[in-house]
Amino acid sequence: MKLNIKHFIIIFWFVSFSIGAQDGTKLIAWKPIPEANGYQIQIKEKTGKVVIDKKIETPFHSIEELPSGVYLVRTAPLNLFKKPAVWSAWKDLEVIISEPPKVVIEDEKPIILPKSESKEEKTISNITIEGEHFLDATKVDLTKKEESLPILSKEVKSPERIDLKVDTTDAKTGPYDLTVTNPYQKPKVVTNFVKVEDPKHNSGTDSNDESKSSLSLTTKDNSGIKKTKVSVPKGKPFRDFTYEEMLAFLESDVAINCKNTKVPALTLSECHKTYVILNFSSEDNLSVFEFYKLISENESDRTSAYLYFSKNCSPKFRPAFERMELQWKNRINLDPDERQSLLQELTKFRSCSR
CATH class of the missing domain: 2.60.40.10 (Immunoglobulins)
Known part of the structure; x- marks a missing residue:
């Protein structure tokens, strides 16, 4: 179930609570429980660190201080002695920023x-x-x-x-x-x-x-957002590609005869109905595959790629470096743990010399 909140901040929470707002304040709210003598709410990070643990009088609570990220939340009604009567199960809570597209x-x-x-x-x-x-x-x-x-x-x-x-x-x-x-x-x-x-x-x-060898990408000038084309350079080492050029290469390097995967054709050795065998016979193959992980939607893949490129940074793999810098620029969209990992590995990457 999708839970909503007003004024620029959206919360998606897959539990039987609802979200409301007053005067632009972010609130988390739940159905009142008859005879409850108040409530206790606990919110913790995925690491287990509790960031909110309060006893309150109302069946809602401001979460204005919470930055974007993924959390766990639970509540309990309080008895006559102001003690939790029964806790709800921990449920996922994601706070993200909604801006005009x-x-x-x-x-x-x-x-x-x-x-x-x-x-x-x-x-x-x-x-x-x-x-x-x-x-x-x-x-x-x-x-x-x-x-x-x-x-x-x-x-x-x-x-x-x-x-x-x-x-x-x-x-x-x-x-x-x-x-x-x-x-x-x-x-x-x-x-x-x-x-x-x-x-x-x-x-x-x-x-x-x-x-098949070009990619449209977004650029900005004084007139707004425009589209330009980036082509895959010929005879240029992968490590010297720009981030946009590497994206163009991945767009063109499609495994036509292996439709069950989006892995770059360069890195494929064998394709089977339910699995593929990768080809890491060269450093280029491995680096391209790690870049493919770097732009993945999977957080574990991205985190693994951060570590790979920070360790294998001489010479620098330019498209990965530019991607990680872009990730850091847009870090508000990342989970706190991933932000920490990205900062740690990007710092190493920046100081690595060719």
Whole structure:
């Protein structure tokens, strides 16, 4: 169950409590218990450190002082002696910041989405949305008037990128607007973001896959957010790639004959139905795989990659260094334990000389 809070801060809490707010204050609240002589609330970090342990009179409590992060929470009604009668089970509590989403300003033509020549054959298209302040809770729609494109999956790759899989099999042709909405924020609308065309109108190539060796990325200038292209450099060592160039390489290095994994093709040795065998025969292969972990959604993978690159930093693997610096810049989105690990390894990385 998703628990809400007003004014810029959103809390997702998977328990039978509710969230409210008064005058912009962050509150955690629960259903009052008859005959209770007050309540006791405890909130602790994932490490076990208790950060809030208070006896209160009301079935709600301000958590204004809590920074973004993942916590555990429990409450208990108090008896006549002001002692906890019974504790609830510890439940997950995540505090994150919700800001107005930003989307890349499209100077180019709409992304062309093809329709299938046969209704018996489904047409699935991949779309990448770039911008800022994307959350797991970000809502995405592709609509025109009363029509909407079915979104089969939405994957928030980072606060700057969302990947969609869209079914255009039965879609009506024409342009569709993109609407991106964060909880308690005004929607961001990009008109004519995509266009569905009949097979006879498109050239047979997906304009969203403009080049197997290039990547669109977000940049800023005085006029706002814009999209530029980064190509995979030829003859350049991986360690000297920029962060954006390495992302472009990973976009192009897809294991076509191994659809059950997103691991870079360079690092694959064998592909089987339920598992793959990796190829670490060279330092390049291992470093590319560790970079793949560095941009993973899995915290353990990222933490492991921080350690790898801080230890194997002579010569520096530039794309990893730039990624870790970016992670530190956006550290408010990280768990406290990961922030600590990132700071520790990034400090070592910064002081490492070629």
